[in-house]
Amino acid sequence: MIQPNIPDNGQTRIVIVGGGFGGISLAKQLKNAPFQIVLLDRNNYHLFQPLLYQVATAGLEPESIAFPLRGIFSKQKNIHFRMAEVKRARPADNVLETSIGDIRYDYLVLATGSNTNFFGNKAIEEHAVGMKSLIEAVQIRNYVVKQFEEALLMPSEEEIKPKLNFVMVGGGPTGVELAGAFAELKQHILPKDYPELPLHLMNIYLIEAGPRLLAAMSEASSRKTADGLQQIGVKVMCNVAVKDYDGKVLQLSNGETIPSQSLLWSAGVKGVPIEGLPPEAIIPNGRIIVDDHNLVQGTANIYTIGDAAQLTNDPAFAKGYPMVAQVAIQQGKNLAHNLLAIRQQQPLRPFKYKDLGSMATIGRNRAVAEFSGMKLSGFIAWMAWMAVHLMTLMGFRNKLVVFTNWMYRYLTFDRGTRIIIKRGAANITKLRQIVQDTRYQG
Amino acid sequence: MIQPNIPDNGQTRIVIVGGGFGGISLAKQLKNAPFQIVLLDRNNYHLFQPLLYQVATAGLEPESIAFPLRGIFSKQKNIHFRMAEVKRARPADNVLETSIGDIRYDYLVLATGSNTNFFGNKAIEEHAVGMKSLIEAVQIRNYVVKQFEEALLMPSEEEIKPKLNFVMVGGGPTGVELAGAFAELKQHILPKDYPELPLHLMNIYLIEAGPRLLAAMSEASSRKTADGLQQIGVKVMCNVAVKDYDGKVLQLSNGETIPSQSLLWSAGVKGVPIEGLPPEAIIPNGRIIVDDHNLVQGTANIYTIGDAAQLTNDPAFAKGYPMVAQVAIQQGKNLAHNLLAIRQQQPLRPFKYKDLGSMATIGRNRAVAEFSGMKLSGFIAWMAWMAVHLMTLMGFRNKLVVFTNWMYRYLTFDRGTRIIIKRGAANITKLRQIVQDTRYQG
Numbered sequence: 001m002i003q004p005n006i007p008d009n010g011q012t013r014i015v016i017v018g019g020g021f022g023g024i025s026l027a028k029q030l031k032n033a034p035f036q037i038v039l040l041d042r043n044n045y046h047l048f049q050p051l052l053y054q055v056a057t058a059g060l061e062p063e064s065i066a067f068p069l070r071g072i073f074s075k076q077k078n079i080h081f082r083m084a085e086v087k088r089a090r091p092a093d094n095v096l097e098t099s100i101g102d103i104r105y106d107y108l109v110l111a112t113g114s115n116t117n118f119f120g121n122k123a124i125e126e127h128a129v130g131m132k133s134l135i136e137a138v139q140i141r142n143y144v145v146k147q148f149e150e151a152l153l154m155p156s157e158e159e160i161k162p163k164l165n166f167v168m169v170g171g172g173p174t175g176v177e178l179a180g181a182f183a184e185l186k187q188h189i190l191p192k193d194y195p196e197l198p199l200h201l202m203n204i205y206l207i208e209a210g211p212r213l214l215a216a217m218s219e220a221s222s223r224k225t226a227d228g229l230q231q232i233g234v235k236v237m238c239n240v241a242v243k244d245y246d247g248k249v250l251q252l253s254n255g256e257t258i259p260s261q262s263l264l265w266s267a268g269v270k271g272v273p274i275e276g277l278p279p280e281a282i283i284p285n286g287r288i289i290v291d292d293h294n295l296v297q298g299t300a301n302i303y304t305i306g307d308a309a310q311l312t313n314d315p316a317f318a319k320g321y322p323m324v325a326q327v328a329i330q331q332g333k334n335l336a337h338n339l340l341a342i343r344q345q346q347p348l349r350p351f352k353y354k355d356l357g358s359m360a361t362i363g364r365n366r367a368v369a370e371f372s373g374m375k376l377s378g379f380i381a382w383m384a385w386m387a388v389h390l391m392t393l394m395g396f397r398n399k400l401v402v403f404t405n406w407m408y409r410y411l412t413f414d415r416g417t418r419i420i421i422k423r424g425a426a427n428i429t430k431l432r433q434i435v436q437d438t439r440y441q442g
Numbered sequence: 443m444i445q446p447n448i449p450d451n452g453q454t455r456i457v458i459v460g461g462g463f464g465g466i467s468l469a470k471q472l473k474n475a476p477f478q479i480v481l482l483d484r485n486n487y488h489l490f491q492p493l494l495y496q497v498a499t500a501g502l503e504p505e506s507i508a509f510p511l512r513g514i515f516s517k518q519k520n521i522h523f524r525m526a527e528v529k530r531a532r533p534a535d536n537v538l539e540t541s542i543g544d545i546r547y548d549y550l551v552l553a554t555g556s557n558t559n560f561f562g563n564k565a566i567e568e569h570a571v572g573m574k575s576l577i578e579a580v581q582i583r584n585y586v587v588k589q590f591e592e593a594l595l596m597p598s599e600e601e602i603k604p605k606l607n608f609v610m611v612g613g614g615p616t617g618v619e620l621a622g623a624f625a626e627l628k629q630h631i632l633p634k635d636y637p638e639l640p641l642h643l644m645n646i647y648l649i650e651a652g653p654r655l656l657a658a659m660s661e662a663s664s665r666k667t668a669d670g671l672q673q674i675g676v677k678v679m680c681n682v683a684v685k686d687y688d689g690k691v692l693q694l695s696n697g698e699t700i701p702s703q704s705l706l707w708s709a710g711v712k713g714v715p716i717e718g719l720p721p722e723a724i725i726p727n728g729r730i731i732v733d734d735h736n737l738v739q740g741t742a743n744i745y746t747i748g749d750a751a752q753l754t755n756d757p758a759f760a761k762g763y764p765m766v767a768q769v770a771i772q773q774g775k776n777l778a779h780n781l782l783a784i785r786q787q788q789p790l791r792p793f794k795y796k797d798l799g800s801m802a803t804i805g806r807n808r809a810v811a812e813f814s815g816m817k818l819s820g821f822i823a824w825m826a827w828m829a830v831h832l833m834t835l836m837g838f839r840n841k842l843v844v845f846t847n848w849m850y851r852y853l854t855f856d857r858g859t860r861i862i863i864k865r866g867a868a869n870i871t872k873l874r875q876i877v878q879d880t881r882y883q884g
Binding site for chain 2: 001002003004005043044045061062063064066067068070071074080082083100101134135138145149150152153154155159192193194196395396397398400401404405408412414416417418419420421422
């Protein structure tokens, strides 16, 4: 018999769903608070999503960007972690139904993050792979290396081409960083690994429906990014949308077609609300409408933070805050403050976003970064990018392993983890099925 | 259409099956030889099996003990690597049938290694898990961590016990090292990670059918190993065989039963010959009889080296050489010498094994080692164990990552990779099915 086994200790119980940036930030802030905290996640680890693309391109081992949630909270006495899948909330009873049984709450906090958004295009959803979970990144790595191995076995150029055309869709940081990493593979790894392969047949496409890459940054940074990617061999296409894809040929809005067996989709994310919330609180992209204390509209004690929350209290972000780690972290901190304020009958503090800037790496020695009104690019932005990522990566061991990999790669032009741990997918459609619904599966 | 795409260049072609210690040793020795070498492996990496147990116990990431075969040979011009599964040999035609098509050879070398030997016990084979491949080790890690997470959800001691009883069968180095690593988990990791878990219910069993552990070493080392394991909490049982196991309860030859959902089997290995060889050359444990030049009995140009070879030219090893890396490496070198000698019409050199000693680690600061007539134990043996493993591990990046992990673990008593990347198996029988036939699947 399975049951949550969390004894009621008389304290106010806060149930947090999701061990991402938001959930962890909230739980840590409540370290010494007189609450009983229950943290639920489908996985037993916190995932550092900003480096997923390096796992997918054989630059890092998956374990280096995942940190055990129990390790994070081993010294925090007021927290109970349980690996569980959430089924639905029953707000009338203050109960959350999960795979390990019903859990009562005084406050429920949904920090459930976001999943890949295919914008309703079923054909693309069936054949393209997103990159939001660890298992997706690992499977992409296995799949990509397999394309090179298999291309060697093809007798004609017509058969080789679709195996060596890699298409990223979405010109945000993930698409930019993925495309840059693929370009590095082509430049530095593949000529050594596959001297027999006709690498001139390999193309890396970055396709963006809007007018420019990194739309959240300045036009200057967008231009530098596009130039930088083109210099290392990426075919950048802006103002072009993907119309259709059958797992073999990509149809573009400009009439072009690209034969490709690898479509990596990072063109958008959406919230994934749980059942049982007031339907009117959920907007079409799945985000949940909250007030400026992150309280879900129409509820008394259910909060949502991070990617899942739709909060529009800042005219600069009229469509809601960006789905990035900083928003989740800051909302977690603010909610912790407010939960304590409620208890102490103090006035609540509305959420106010402090934009710490944004950055994206393009390739070796090259990145763009904008913060505090400064625009950096090139080597110094690249160094800043590495420093920020190393600092925010959780766990001393993970920092060491990532740093070791980066130094090794920088000095040797090599990538160490280009192994196929388990071959599963025969083609991208199968790959998509394998990683289906991996939002929490990691 | 798939085909090997290996052009005949007029040179003598040597096809090597298997990128383990033996196959790599042979291929490297032939670096400047006037041969065309075709290396086949089901995986695209060389696996450092001696550290598999650390992957299984969350001490190392799988990528740190796997090295891309293409990376090993990127500077060796006379080699063609292909990822392929071997189906059968057709000696009459000098052809090897594989998953990527037929491959002609002048010499065929089988360096196919060994697989877990369940000695015909079907019940155990169905429910116990071996540890010869990377995917087995990763799945064991996922499964073991899951046992702890699930034990938390069980309301009664009767339900918790089988989840916290871990049974290793086989008192060789793998069983000893696994049991020691489990004891470390219990001592240093679990109390911090699972303060709610009744850890006094956790037992680690090491069961050996023979009279002592590490039978290949001296009686003194065996005794020290058994004492050391018992001191850190392992229940060592010698002269006890496993009679039956249904995935839930283990039946022992002494009449005892152990409720356990985790039976890790390292009680033996066997050769896995390919089809098409002379049947009389294959002995019951799957090894292939070779002469003292490693030529397969009854063939003219098929060789077998390493675990797969049954060679009895040394009275000290009347039942065949031990299935260890050193034998494979030395046979690979000797065969390289002989293949060149054949070409130059020189006399062949019979294989002569130089025993470099053996060692096993028991736990923190403690190991046993015997070489050159010396017997070491304790801290100095442990240092020697680490040095030897780091030196023989392939790849500078892997050495760095493993060293980083070891230092981190030594200083912090922590293990970094205790994450469940993909939950698959609901119980050990399912786990066994997932990793089925993973001999080459890594």
